[in-house]
Amino acid sequence: MHENFDFSVTDRILADHKCAQQLIIAILQDIQEHYRYLPREVFPYLAEKLDMSEARIYSVATFYENFSLEPKGKYVIKICDGTACHVRHSLPILERFRQELGLSENKHTTDDLNFTVETVSCLGACGLAPVIMVNDDVYSAMTPEKASELIKKLKEELANA
Amino acid sequence: MANKEFITVDGIPVPIEGEANLLEVIRKAGIKLPTFCYHSELSVYGACRMCMVENEWGGLDAACSTPPRAGMKIKTNTERLRRYRRNILELIIANHCNDCTTCKNNLRCKLQDLAMRYNIDGVRFPNTSGNARPKDESSDSISMDPSKCILCGDCVRVCHEVQNVGAIDFAFRGSKMSISTAFGKPLAESPCVGCGQCVAICPTGALVVKNHITPVWKAVDNPELKTTVQIAPAVRVAVGKELGVRDGENVMGKIVAALRLMGFDEVYDTSLSADLTVMEESAEFLERLEKGENLPLITSCCPGWIKYCENKHPELLSNVSSCKSPMQMFAALLKDRAKKNGEKMFHVAIMPCTAKKSEATREEFATDGCPDVDAVITTNGLIRMIKESGIMFDDLEPEAVDMPFGTISGAGVIFGVTGGVTEAVLRRVAATKTRAALLSVANKGQRGMEGIKEFDLEYGEKTLRIAVVSGLANAEKVIKRVKSGEHFDFIEVMACPGGCINGAGQPYIMHEERCERVKGLYEADRLLSVRCSDDNPVISELYENVIGDRAHELLHVHYKKK
Amino acid sequence: MLKSRSELSALREEYAKAYAAQSRRLIVCAGTGCVAGGSMKIYDRLKELLRERGLSVAVELEVDPHGDVIDLKKSGCHGFCEIGPLLRVDPEGWLYTKVQLSDCEEIIEKTIIGGEHIDRLAYKCGCNTYKKHDDIPFYKNQTHIVLDQCGTINADSIREYIAVGGYSALEKALFEMSPEAITDEIKKSNLRGRGGGGFPAGRKWEQVRRQNVEQKYVVCNGDEGDPGAFMDGSIMGGDPHRMIEGMIIAGIATGASVGYIYVRAEYPLAVERLRTAITQAEELGILGDNILGTEFSFKLNISRGAGAFVCGEGSALTASIEGKRGFPRVKPPRTTEHGLFDKPTVLNNVETFANVPLIISKGADWYLGIGTEGSPGTKAFALTGNIVNTGLIEVPMGTTLREIIFDIGGGMRDGAEFKAVQIGGPSGACLTAEHLDLPLDFDTLKKVGAMIGSGGLVVMDDKTCMVEVARFFMNFTQNESCGKCVPCREGTKRMLEILERIVAGEGRDGDIELLEELADTIVNTALCGLGKSAPNPIISTIKNFREEYEAHIYEKRCPAGACQKLKKIYIDPELCKGCSKCARQCPVDAISGKIKEPFEIDLSKCIRCGSCLDACPFKAIKEA
Structure with a gap:
């Protein structure tokens, strides 16, 4: 297995969920919360500890949209493309974010792992459409221009950190 | 039951006799509904939607997952149903690589068959099979072509439910869904044991057995190479239908004749080395019993099981018999002889098994860097070679295998069915070998198609606990019990349900036909004059003149923890 | 305690x-x-x-x-x-x-x-x-029963919930009523499942109650995946105890001792409030072993979804709680017989459970007095789209679209004309002006080929292209198809393919018929309810707006002027003052020019998003 990977976090999470197969989704959620994605190393480890096949864990992880097998950026920008946001022009906002960060439909995360841009089907804030979410903060009534300003602000935050 | 309950299928009353679903009842009416994902031996998946039938209110039910209720009136062939089935087929075909003529599963493909049955004469959608992942040729046993996969999930269920291997599963979802190993790793790097049950069940050419026919022809055509071939016990009763004989009929003599006609120099029967296995394994078993160590002894003939054990239970490897499989024993003897005689020899094994292809490439079974078995051909491969040769199989006169390995025992022949190895060992260790004694051995509990068979055997002053298992999920159940402290003395494990007669290298059959093959092997056993391995004169001859004190080198192997 | x-x-x-x-x-x-x-x-x-x-x-x-x-x-x-x-x-x-x-x-x-x-x-x-x-007219025209306390009480406080009468229905159920009596009351009230189909909740409870099985479950479906709906999220986050109380009562009625709340991943707030609420209830002995000193015990767990719309389907949801892929399974057996962990399971949605305490407290007769005869009670809707007031509303069943859109919603935005309303989300259908006076209830909607679904109401004006709306919903369902059955997996993919080419101006003769044929196949053969209803938006838009499809296909024209690829946007050099506002707004840098001189749009770069049109202060940018 991967000797250089520290499994203590995974062990703790497994213990929290009593190593129960049925809680695999919750276990993966906690692992993702910690690493911001699902590191490949944890799959064979989980397979052994939970007595499941690695293919099955992979199968579960790839079924659900929220799991990411690739490292995500420090800022995860989710652009809502629910019905309400869509009819109020969420697409140009998405385009602007991608353009500002050099991302595309197939490339969601910047190489420096600072930003991830993705779409979600609804954030449940339809009254404020179009909305986006950066990590846990919701930004409402977005426009492409506001998107550019936001990126500028976030980049400054990164520089000052 | 005095008052049988009936359902009406296309106007014909059909009795309900404990069937779990409509599909099985409808089959009794002589109607074969189209299905891709229904298999009586797997869980109901209900996803291909081909078996929809119309109820009396005009609603549609999937027959595979609807329980039969008395009084139901079912129509199986209406204009609507035909239209939906055609549309579903068209949707599948639009996402399927349609290179039928060059497909290894050509003419054996269920999709092809149903497309013909439903008269699909055009597809209105652009073909998207090109988006699939590339072919995976990494395994020695199986090749996987996602562009031909119709996502019926049969392979996933057989791999998990029947074999507990779980090498493959669904990945992603919706139109991006595929069948994949974890992270799409090559099959060879997955826990796949090469049993090939997924191939056997795959309705299309998405999973096929690796084909090694070309190097075999090359060797046969090379005058400088001596070509030898061994034929495994289960093969003789399975070439059946495709060559115009009844499935289950023992056509060993015809196979030998065919192979000679093709140009093989020497043709042998693996049953002979199975006798050797019996001798060695019995001795090993008695020794362990005496010392009381490494019990239970677990059989080692099945390469699928060996790989499974290495992957999941490496700590049990010391319990596994150190005997090589019969195939490898025979190959070792032949290659040893060739070396002595300074011959260049190409050795082919004809096996019911796909995992044997991987076994042959293991480093443990190479001499001076060359594999003892140069090529493994499956039963299906043999059928193809016979067809390719243009041989009229049905007309062949049976021939005998070559000397000096020509005499076999019935004990070796029954290796091809679950319980056979156990019975052969029991015959070997039985105190008397009268007909009555052999009959009594036959009824101990090792025979039959159940996945797990357990029985006690009085042996001297001891009572031995014996288990006979086929199907790796069943093996797992027994192994779990062993690990939790339950005592067994001897466990026979075969990866394929029912043993080698149901190997994935054989033409695919359902349960009833399997029983025919089993009958065929037991019949072959009964008709042989030698029934016990230790009575086989060739065996004592071999021990005396060939093996001598080199049993360990030629006949044994030690699988190491990886 | x-x-x-x-x-x-x-x-x-x-x-x-x-x-x-x-x-x-x-x-x-x-x-x-x-x-x-x-x-x-x-x-x-x-x-x-x-x-x-x-x-x-x-x-x-x-x-x-x-x-x-x-x-x-x-x-x-x-x-x-x-x-x-x-x-x-x-x-x-x-x-x-x-x-x-x-x-x-x-x-x-x-x-x-x-x-x-x-x-x-x-x-x-x-x-x-x-x-x-x-x-405020928005509120004045509503009837709040379920949402009554959302917005007036402290959502984090069990004390306030109890103060305003909370958990008194639990008291009544626990000390004054038998499980049969509770079930009968719910049956009598004709409370119908608010999650979509409108199946009577009491019948489900009855089926579960009658089975003599040791372990049973109560599961709350909070996987509100419908884009443009957020009622359940608001109830869970705004009045969590009410729903919990409903679930405990379901447990008493059916003999279940364990409950699961399956919450959509995008509702972190709801999860937090529910967690707080469960802890508070446990501390008071309202949840857990021997509730209020009785023999009855009930434990409640939260399962967080991980992003799959299909998990709103009952059997996919239970599969997900069990840690599996959210594949729906074939039915029968029903969830009430073989549900979670293969045990009898009551599965209702958030709003349904939130109705329960009221029915138990005030009685079925009171409840039957609200709404219509076949669909008593109220329904919460998420009102969104091109209307003046958007938001979360609750009205009696049988309220008309006209009342909702014009009285509560304040009419169309910017004086536009009402064109259609999408009801029931991606599984729902489009209703048009002719349906404005239709009473919204389960049965009436079914008759016109629509459904209440999860309760999303997206109002569209005459600038909305119905083919594009159909494409939008099909894109959603196609993305969310679990992939298990052929008709849904392959069929929605092909329907989307066709819709995409129609809105791109590449539609062909026969496309409408092919869409109809695929829709018919999927509706009749798909495995689960979501698959079967996936073509609904397309069926209803073809039915009501066939001429829009035809215009796209045969005239390469979008009558609503909304389809981007059929649009030609240009800058009128006469009107352009060269202020560069449009260029700054353009997300793809398709507009360039010298300041104070007319700008130009590079149509090869332009994605026709329309941002520049809104940005231009001189109305110099026009569509042709």
Whole structure:
């Protein structure tokens, strides 16, 4: 297995969920919360500890949209493309974010792992459409221009950190 | 039951006799509904939607997952149903690589068959099979072509439910869904044991057995190479239908004749080395019993099981018999002889098994860097070679295998069915070998198609606990019990349900036909004059003149923890 | 830990007294929308300012407050997210809208200390100013039963919930009624599942209750995946105890001792509030072993979804709780027989459970008096789209679309013309002007080929292209198809393919018929309810707007002028002043030019998003 990977976090999470197969989704959620994605190393480890096949864990992880097998950026920008946001022009906002960060439909995360841009089907804030979410903060009534300003602000935050 | 309950299928009353679903009842009416994902031996998946039938209110039910209720009136062939089935087929075909003529599963493909049955004469959608992942040729046993996969999930269920291997599963979802190993790793790097049950069940050419026919022809055509071939016990009763004989009929003599006609120099029967296995394994078993160590002894003939054990239970490897499989024993003897005689020899094994292809490439079974078995051909491969040769199989006169390995025992022949190895060992260790004694051995509990068979055997002053298992999920159940402290003395494990007669290298059959093959092997056993391995004169001859004190080198192997 | 009924009654009396004694309450909306608008910062600022002024602040219901206390509370969603962040001022019942951080000081000075109303923060519509929450037309035309307490009580406080009568239905069910009687009451009320199909909840309960099986489950479906719907999220986050109470009662009625709430991943707020609520209930002995000293035990778990719309389907949801892929399974057997972990399971959605305490407390007859004969009670809808007032609403079943859109929703935005309303989300259908006076209830909608579904109402005006709407929904379902059955996996993919080419101006003769044929196949052969309903938006748009499809296919024209690829956008050089505003707004840098000279659009780069049209102050950018 991967000797250089520290499994203590995974062990703790497994213990929290009593190593129960049925809680695999919750276990993966906690692992993702910690690493911001699902590191490949944890799959064979989980397979052994939970007595499941690695293919099955992979199968579960790839079924659900929220799991990411690739490292995500420090800022995860989710652009809502629910019905309400869509009819109020969420697409140009998405385009602007991608353009500002050099991302595309197939490339969601910047190489420096600072930003991830993705779409979600609804954030449940339809009254404020179009909305986006950066990590846990919701930004409402977005426009492409506001998107550019936001990126500028976030980049400054990164520089000052 | 005095008052049988009936359902009406296309106007014909059909009795309900404990069937779990409509599909099985409808089959009794002589109607074969189209299905891709229904298999009586797997869980109901209900996803291909081909078996929809119309109820009396005009609603549609999937027959595979609807329980039969008395009084139901079912129509199986209406204009609507035909239209939906055609549309579903068209949707599948639009996402399927349609290179039928060059497909290894050509003419054996269920999709092809149903497309013909439903008269699909055009597809209105652009073909998207090109988006699939590339072919995976990494395994020695199986090749996987996602562009031909119709996502019926049969392979996933057989791999998990029947074999507990779980090498493959669904990945992603919706139109991006595929069948994949974890992270799409090559099959060879997955826990796949090469049993090939997924191939056997795959309705299309998405999973096929690796084909090694070309190097075999090359060797046969090379005058400088001596070509030898061994034929495994289960093969003789399975070439059946495709060559115009009844499935289950023992056509060993015809196979030998065919192979000679093709140009093989020497043709042998693996049953002979199975006798050797019996001798060695019995001795090993008695020794362990005496010392009381490494019990239970677990059989080692099945390469699928060996790989499974290495992957999941490496700590049990010391319990596994150190005997090589019969195939490898025979190959070792032949290659040893060739070396002595300074011959260049190409050795082919004809096996019911796909995992044997991987076994042959293991480093443990190479001499001076060359594999003892140069090529493994499956039963299906043999059928193809016979067809390719243009041989009229049905007309062949049976021939005998070559000397000096020509005499076999019935004990070796029954290796091809679950319980056979156990019975052969029991015959070997039985105190008397009268007909009555052999009959009594036959009824101990090792025979039959159940996945797990357990029985006690009085042996001297001891009572031995014996288990006979086929199907790796069943093996797992027994192994779990062993690990939790339950005592067994001897466990026979075969990866394929029912043993080698149901190997994935054989033409695919359902349960009833399997029983025919089993009958065929037991019949072959009964008709042989030698029934016990230790009575086989060739065996004592071999021990005396060939093996001598080199049993360990030629006949044994030690699988190491990886 | 409460050990008996009387202990709970005593506690309620105490809390009710304290609740009534509150002299000044400030309720900050902590629904998703207002939080996004900064309501939590406002909450903190108000607290800080109150403390600076030396005023004592209570954030939880205090039984014995020392002296005058200002109660500062966080509530669930008020529904009118559009005008948030919202602040309700009690006892007057004033509602302050669009409150900013900078308004806090003034609110403290004028309203808290001075007792004055701040006019500029009040809701205004036309020339009217509405001081009070209840007078605002948006609210006035609604009937709040389930949402009654969302927005008025502290969503984090079991004390307030108990104070206003919470858990008294549980008391009644536990001490005065037999499981049969509870089930009968629910059956009599004809409460129908609010999650989509409208299956009578009482019948489900009955089926589960009758089975003599040791382990049974109660599962709450909070996987509101429908884009454009957020009712369930608002109930879970705004009045979590009400739904929990409903689930416990279902447990009593059916003999289930374990419950699961499956919450959509995108509702972190709801998960947090539910967790708090469960802990509080456990601490009081309302959840857990031997509830209120009785033999009845009930444990409640939260399962967080991980992003799959299909998990709103019952069997996919239970599969997901079991840690599997969210594949629906073939039925029969039904969830009531083989549900979660293969055990009999009551599966209802959030809103359905939230109705239960009311029915038990007030009786089935009371409930039957609301709504229509076949569909009693109310229904919460998420009203969105091109109308003036968007938000979360609750109306009696049988209310017409006209009442919802024009009385509550305030009519179309910017004076546009009503064209259609998509009801029931991606599984629903489009209703048109001819359906405006249709009473919304389960059966009437079914008759016109629509369904209430999850309750999303997206109102569209004449600038909305119905083919594009169909494509949007098909894109959604196609993305969310689990992939298990052929018709849904392959069929939706092909339908999307066809719709995409139609909106791109590449439609072909026969496409409409092919869409219809595929839709028919999917509706009749797909495995689960989601698959079977996936073509609904297409079926209804073809039925009602066939001529729009035809215009796209045969004339390569989008009658609504919405389809981007069929649009040609150009800058009128006569009108352009060269201000560069459009170029700055363009997300793909397709507009260039010299300042003070007419700009130009590079059509090869232009994605026809329309941003520039809105940006131009001189109306120089035009569509052809």
